[in-house]
Amino acid sequence: MEDIIEFFQNHVLGKVLYTTDSQYEIESRDYHGIYSDQISFSNFKFNDSYFSFNTILNSKELIYKLGSTNEEVELIKNYNNVLVFHSELQELLSTKEIIGSFELISGTFKNFPPVPIVNELHDFRLKKGILSWTHKQLLLDGDVKDNGNESLSYNSNNKFYLKDNKLHLKYGALPAHFYPNSHRKLINRNNNSYLVAKEK
Numbered sequence: 001m002e003d004i005i006e007f008f009q010n011h012v013l014g015k016v017l018y019t020t021d022s023q024y025e026i027e028s029r030d031y032h033g034i035y036s037d038q039i040s041f042s043n044f045k046f047n048d049s050y051f052s053f054n055t056i057l058n059s060k061e062l063i064y065k066l067g068s069t070n071e072e073v074e075l076i077k078n079y080n081n082v083l084v085f086h087s088e089l090q091e092l093l094s095t096k097e098i099i100g101s102f103e104l105i106s107g108t109f110k111n112f113p114p115v116p117i118v119n120e121l122h123d124f125r126l127k128k129g130i131l132s133w134t135h136k137q138l139l140l141d142g143d144v145k146d147n148g149n150e151s152l153s154y155n156s157n158n159k160f161y162l163k164d165n166k167l168h169l170k171y172g173a174l175p176a177h178f179y180p181n182s183h184r185k186l187i188n189r190n191n192n193s194y195l196v197a198k199e200k
Helices: 002-012
Strands: 016-019 022-025 031-047 050-066 072-091 098-107 118-127 130-138 140-145 148-152 155-163 166-172 194-199
Touching: 002 031, 002 050, 002 118, 002 155, 016 166, 031 072, 031 194, 072 118
Parallel strands: none
Antiparallel strands: 016 031, 016 194, 022 031, 031 050, 050 072, 072 098, 098 118, 118 130, 130 155, 140 148, 155 166, 166 194
């Protein structure tokens, strides 16, 4: 636990991480989007067997209507939303395993997208300068399809690491986006469910 706390203090806190623009298609292929994240971390608290922190996610997303030759003909939506997530981690006395929870606590959405009822964090470990963990989402309801709602879950293996003395974060693309007015679902961006954010 002590080494993980030191990693956060020395390499994570006070840093702002950015993704490159990621392009994706909406299921009908009549629209496509450009998505990027800006991520920072705050409110770090700890003791010998516990730590917690907030993750601030600033998501930017542009949705374009496509023409007959797939050119961008009209900007349909311009999203710029801020979400704040709170993580709490505890080291188990019996096994020394670090487990915890991940919760959305605030945001600027007028109508929040569906969020998981349970977010489980486990398998935190620091090895060779890489801090990795598993994030499991449970009981996410609201992925709209033609035949109604379908319960979903997403699992991701995330990690902090240093490259060229810059902090990087590989993480699952959260939250899941959907558009209830059109009943359209987004497919994986470039068939890749992970993003990499890095320090500039």
